[in-house]
Amino acid sequence: MFTQFKNIDTAFKHIRLFSFFLILACVSISCFAIYKYYAFFNLKDQRIYILYNGKVLTALASDRKSNLPVELRDHIRTFHQYFFSLSPDDKAIKASVTRALYLADESAKKQYDNFQENGYYNNLIAANISQEIVVDSIQLDVDRFPYPFRCFATQKLVRSSSTVYRKLxxxxxxxxxxxxxxxxxxxxxxxxxEILENRDAVNKQKVDL
Structure with a gap:
């Protein structure tokens, strides 16, 4: 009789162990199914449809975080181009700087006021100087917020007699x-x-052909 009870107890232990692994497997499968469902749901949200030449094309919408450095650099570059690419016309200067001021806070307005008080824009108009800027590089730290940057650019001031390049x-x-x-x-x-440096780099005299 004791042998029979011992066999029953062993069988019960096996059944209990089997039940434990079965429950564990069911929980694992359920968690995996839920994970895959949410992954598919997120992928479905990122899927967009484009109508092109009467055909429906499928595309994936990218996360803004993946494009963040590109967007930040473009914002910085656009601001500098509006602020420094100027033609010798008062209305054109005000229009360009106004567009730049939408992209920055009062620190840019203070710099604009300083240039205006120093007669910078009047000198451009009086000497008929066209000013262009090319952004050479932008150092950016996207791991800190707000995102610090440093912009390196070259200004080109075109006069009737010469072209002056300045490092900004x-x-x-x-x-x-x-x-x-x-x-x-x-x-x-x-x-x-703030402007850290704005100095002459190369002065090229124009030669009449």
Missing amino acids: ISQGVVDDLKNQTDNNPHGFLIRGW
């Missing part, structure tokens, strides 16, 4: 406004902007 270095931080507008398509705002 500026820095600041970029804040995320979480709101995109027509005047600020990326929804960023440059704060604490």
Whole structure:
């Protein structure tokens, strides 16, 4: 009889162990199924459909975080181009700088006021100087917020008799406004902007042919 009870007890232990592994397997399968469902659901949300030449094409919408450095650099580059690419016309200068001021805080307005008080824009108009800027590189730290940057650019001032190149270095931080507008398509705002260096680099005399 004791042998029979011992066999029953052993069988019960086996059944209990089997039941434990069965429950564990069911839980694992359920968790995996839930994970795959949410992964598929997120992928479905990122899927967009484009109508092109009467055909429906499927595309995936990328996460903004993956494009963040590109958008930040474009915002910084656009601001500098609006602020420094100027033609010798008062209305054109004001229009270009106004577009730049939508992309930055009062620090850019202070710099504009300083240039205006020093007669910088009047000199451009009086001497008929066209000013262009090319952004050479942008150092950006996306691991800190607001995002600090340093911009290295070359200014080109074209006179009737010569062309002057100036090296420009500026820095600041970029804040995320979480709101995109027509005047600020990326929804960023440059704060604490300052010019670190603005000096002549190369002076090329124009030669009449």
